[in-house]
Amino acid sequence: MGWTSGLLTYMSIDALISDLVRAGQLHAIEPTMPGDPLRREMLVSAEVRGHLDGPWPASAWRTRCSRLRANLESFVLGDVISACTVPFSAGKAYLGLLSPPTAGYWDIRSRDPKPSLRILGGFARYDTFVGLIPAVRCDPSEYLDRGPLGDKFSPEWRSAILETKAEWKRLFLAYPPISGTDLNDLFSKPYDPV
Amino acid sequence: MISSASLTIRSEVEQRSPSAGTRAYFQARTRNKLYDFVLRRFLAEKRNGLTKAVLARRIGRKPEAITRLLGAPGNWTIDTVCDLLLGISGEELLPDARSPLDGPIRNITAVDQATMARVRNHTDAPKTSSTIPIFSSVPVSVFYAHP
Numbered sequence: 165m166g167w168t169s170g171l172l173t174y175m176s177i178d179a180l181i182s183d184l185v186r187a188g189q190l191h192a193i194e195p196t197m198p199g200d201p202l203r204r205e206m207l208v209s210a211e212v213r214g215h216l217d218g219p220w221p222a223s224a225w226r227t228r229c230s231r232l233r234a235n236l237e238s239f240v241l242g243d244v245i246s247a248c249t250v251p252f253s254a255g256k257a258y259l260g261l262l263s264p265p266t267a268g269y270w271d272i273r274s275r276d277p278k279p280s281l282r283i284l285g286g287f288a289r290y291d292t293f294v295g296l297i298p299a300v301r302c303d304p305s306e307y308l309d310r311g312p313l314g315d316k317f318s319p320e321w322r323s324a325i326l327e328t329k330a331e332w333k334r335l336f337l338a339y340p341p342i343s344g345t346d347l348n349d350l351f352s353k354p355y356d357p358v
Numbered sequence: 359m360i361s362s363a364s365l366t367i368r369s370e371v372e373q374r375s376p377s378a379g380t381r382a383y384f385q386a387r388t389r390n391k392l393y394d395f396v397l398r399r400f401l402a403e404k405r406n407g408l409t410k411a412v413l414a415r416r417i418g419r420k421p422e423a424i425t426r427l428l429g430a431p432g433n434w435t436i437d438t439v440c441d442l443l444l445g446i447s448g449e450e451l452l453p454d455a456r457s458p459l460d461g462p463i464r465n466i467t468a469v470d471q472a473t474m475a476r477v478r479n480h481t482d483a484p485k486t487s488s489t490i491p492i493f494s495s496v497p498v499s500v501f502y503a504h505p
Contacts, residue, residue: 194360194361194364196360196363196364196367196368196383197368197458197459197461198368198459198461198462199458199459199460199461199462200458200461213361216361216363217361217362217363218362218363223377223378223379226377226378226379227378227379227382228382229379230363230367230379230380230382230383230386231382231383231385231386233363233383234382234383234384234385234386234387234390235386235390237387238387238390238394243390243391243393243394244393244394244397244398244401246397246428246429246430255425255426255429256426256429256430256432257429257430258430275430275432276386276432355397355401355428357425357428357429358425
């Protein structure tokens with residue numbers, strides 16, 4: 165169903181994504197370097213894009229976001245991606261499945277250096293990750309609207325997941341994120357470190 | 359459309375005056391490339407029977423340390439990469455370098471190109487849940503491993 169009108173106009177997930185990109189609701193992560201391959205797709209919200217593209221309020225935040233950019237591009241470039249399908253057990257994995265696992269929401273984990281950052285989102289289709297909500301894991305950041313997510317059972321985590329879910333529904337309407345714990349159904353070249 | 363931040367990074371590389379942000383970008387990028395390089399080797403050898411326990415024994419580490427190391431490149435050192443490559447495939451890392459600005463310019467949008475890649479990848483993806491895809495081609499131009 166199209167998000168742009170109140171009419172019951174049904175469209176495929178591919179058409180819906182194209183529509184969202186054209187409308188500026190989602191932004192594609194492009195590799196920074198001209199010769200880099202583009203093997204997967206990552207779409208991000210305007211909020212995430214703002215941190216990637218600046219302007220940044222401080223050079224330290226630009227530096228941190230530059231590392232985040234490289235980490236997000238790693239997905240787009242088709243690198244091997246480590247992903248953990250057990251909530252609360254992601255360890256050092258790049259992707260962690262959030263609780264409840266049946267909902268299909270994940271966080272991308274940009275852990276180094278501090279503050280450790282998270283991009284919450286889900287897979288709209290095979291090899292296409294949609295990152296909607298940026299957050300810091302523990303250390304407060306003056307550059308993000310949200311407070312730190314804190315402990316894994318914290319209300320802040322729950323709130324961030326609910327926010328991700330609400331934003332997903334706003335954008336994708338009847339299309340939930342792809343759920344399941346078989347990484348091969350979600351993206352190419354997965355590595356389960358567990 | 360390429361972002362202004364990306365253009366800034368390109369410009370700073372071209373002028374050989376990388377800011378802290380551009381250096382951070384390439385530091386993370388290099389770590390990611392190394393991780394991808396080593397993990398491709400590990401996944402290939404895993405298909406031939408290599409386990410983390412075997413790798414741990416080969417390079418004198420505990421299995422849980424191997425799990426940590428293969429989970430992310432965050433705390434890798436050159437020694438770590440050396441050990442992992444020797445233990446995984448009996449190879450050594452031979453450095454090479456090139457300008458990241460070299461290479462063909464993409465003339466289609468990211469979404470279009472990613473769509474083509476997605477279709478290709480999904481067609482190639484195994485359909486059973488117990489297998490992990492092995493990739494015979496390793497298009498990493500920066501690092502080479504020598505047996």
